Amino acid sequence: MNIWEKLSQAGPISVLAPMEGVTDICFRQVIAKAGRPDLFFTEFTNVSSYASEKGRANALERLEIAPTDAPIIAQIWGKNPDHFAEITSALKDLGFSGVDLNFGCPDRHVNKAGGGAAMIRTPELAVNCFRNAVEHSNGLPVSIKTRLGFTYVDEYKEWLPTLLQEHPAALTIHLRTRKEMSKVPAHYELIPDIIRLKNEISPKTKLLINGDISNHIQGEKLVNDNPGLDGYMIGRGIFQNPYCFTNHQPTREELTELLYAHLDFFDKNNEKHSNTATYSFEPLKHYFKIYVKDFPGASELRQRLMECHSTSEARDTINQYTS
Numbered sequence: 001m002n003i004w005e006k007l008s009q010a011g012p013i014s015v016l017a018p019m020e021g022v023t024d025i026c027f028r029q030v031i032a033k034a035g036r037p038d039l040f041f042t043e044f045t046n047v048s049s050y051a052s053e054k055g056r057a058n059a060l061e062r063l064e065i066a067p068t069d070a071p072i073i074a075q076i077w078g079k080n081p082d083h084f085a086e087i088t089s090a091l092k093d094l095g096f097s098g099v100d101l102n103f104g105c106p107d108r109h110v111n112k113a114g115g116g117a118a119m120i121r122t123p124e125l126a127v128n129c130f131r132n133a134v135e136h137s138n139g140l141p142v143s144i145k146t147r148l149g150f151t152y153v154d155e156y157k158e159w160l161p162t163l164l165q166e167h168p169a170a171l172t173i174h175l176r177t178r179k180e181m182s183k184v185p186a187h188y189e190l191i192p193d194i195i196r197l198k199n200e201i202s203p204k205t206k207l208l209i210n211g212d213i214s215n216h217i218q219g220e221k222l223v224n225d226n227p228g229l230d231g232y233m234i235g236r237g238i239f240q241n242p243y244c245f246t247n248h249q250p251t252r253e254e255l256t257e258l259l260y261a262h263l264d265f266f267d268k269n270n271e272k273h274s275n276t277a278t279y280s281f282e283p284l285k286h287y288f289k290i291y292v293k294d295f296p297g298a299s300e301l302r303q304r305l306m307e308c309h310s311t312s313e314a315r316d317t318i319n320q321y322t323s
Contacts, residue, residue, distance in 0.1 A: 002141035003071050003097040004170045004206045004230075007038050012223040013231025014245055015039045015172070016238060017210055018075045018100075018145070020107070021283060025066055026265040031238065032068035033261055035246035037216075038231075040072040044102055046115075047078035050087040059087070061273070063094055071097040075145065076133075077105060079114035079125060085132040092138040098169065099137060101130055103146040106178045117178035120150040123162045130166050141169030145210070149177045153187060160197055170206040171198070172233055182236070186211030188222070195228035206230040213237055215244040239290050252295050256322060259291035263311040281310055297321065 007013045016023060016031060018041035028040050045062045049055030065072055074096045076087055084101070091099050103126055105116030112118075119126040134142045144163055149155025155177070163171060173194060175186035191209065198207050210233035213219045219232035237244050242258060250258075266284060285306055292302045301321045308314045 002169055003039070003073075004141055004143065007071075008206055008230045010038075012220045012229075013038050013206065013208060014216055014219060015041065015208065015231060015233040016245075017041065017233040017235035018043060018102070019235060020044055020105070021286060022238075024062075025064055025069070026262060026269055027287065028069050028072075029066050029265045030258055030262045031242060031245075032066075034242045034250075034258060035248065036068070037234070037245045038071075039097075040069050041075045041100060042072065044075055044077050044105060044110075044116075045087070047076050047083035047087045048080055050090075051080070051083040063091075063096075065095055070095065073098045073100045073143065075100040075102050077102040077110060077115040079119070079122075079129070081125070081128040081132040084129045085136040088133040088140070088142070089136040089138060092140050096140065098141040098143060099133060100143045100145055100170075100172075101126075101133060103144055103163075104174050104178075106147070106181055111178070117147055117150055120147065120155065120159055120178070123159065127162065127166060130163075130168070134166075143170035143172070143206075144168045145172040145174070147174045147176060147178055148187065148190070151177060151179045153177055153180075153190070156190065156194070160194065161201055164198060164201040164205060167202045168205055170208060170230070171202075172208040172210055175209055175211040182211075188212075191222075191226045191229065195226060199228060208232055210235060214240055216246070242290055255291045255293075256318065259288075259318065260315070262287060262291070263314055267311055281308070284311075284314075 014037040016037045020043055023043055043062055045059050050059035063074055074091050088099050102116055103119040110116040149159060198205055207229055208231040213232050213234050214237035223229045234244055243250050288302050288305050292298050304317045305314055308317055
């Protein structure tokens with residue numbers, strides 16, 4: 001029984017959506033502390049980076065996991081079938097419970113390189129990449145995350161059956177096209193037809209949805225209202241409430257404690273890699289809006305934090321506002 005089958009027996013599967021520059025090892029530890037989903041996904045790892053001598057170290061850092069991550073799925077992207085095989089063959093020994101192929105990322109740089117949502121335009125290549133991953137997965141379940149289409153919503157009528165005919169362990173669909181990005185509401189009205197396609201073509205595939213889901217209550221309602229769905233992913237909803245996989249509404253003090261924890265995880269990760277590379281403080285600034293909000297002076301404190309250049313400066317700044 002693979003991880004998808006095991007989790008589906010307990011009810012709707014909850015997943016923190018993979019987000020580039022967000023769901024790294026430090027942030028996953030923060031969410032585990034707040035209240036973890038059933039499954040974590042890594043950030044996107046480029047299969048061709050792993051396959052190159054120059055890029056492998058960086059790829060392995062992206063694939064590093066913490067004890068609180070398990071169970072966790074490695075998400076990979078690219079367009080070279082041989083490279084999909086090479087990286088997938090290593091993932092079981094790295095501690096992953098599965099591998100997910102990203103056929104939905106809308107980033108223009110990823111798409112220009114032929115990966116992510118660009119795979120929708122090259123279905124034969126996508127199938128070859130998937131088959132190579134399955135063949136070399138050492139028993140790990142291989143799943144796919146994608147979108148309805150690249151340009152038009154109706155593309156799902158051909159694209160999703162193409163994927164389902166390969167019988168992935170799970171299929172997660174962001175209910176928008178690449179062109180729509182997140183500028184329009186997710187197309188929940190298509191869920192019944194997508195369920196029908198899945199049941200007709202690959203009934204054992206676990207089906208999850210993504211898009212406009214802000215908390216576990218909403219996600220579980222969508223699953224319960226649509227028999228045939230197995231789970232849901234929360235993406236941007238995590239920015240609204242890092243406790244979104246629980247029923248908890250955090251206080252200002254609890255959010256501050258999470259921010260301190262994030263800084264601690266960052267420092268520990270930097271210390272661990274001190275002999276190879278030092279992680280930049282700058283990306284941490286993307287997270288401040290999660291923890292510092294909805295109280296008098298929050299805007300000013302965020303601005304002060306954005307001017308910091310180290311975790312020690314950030315801690316001093318927070319202490320000045322909370323003492």
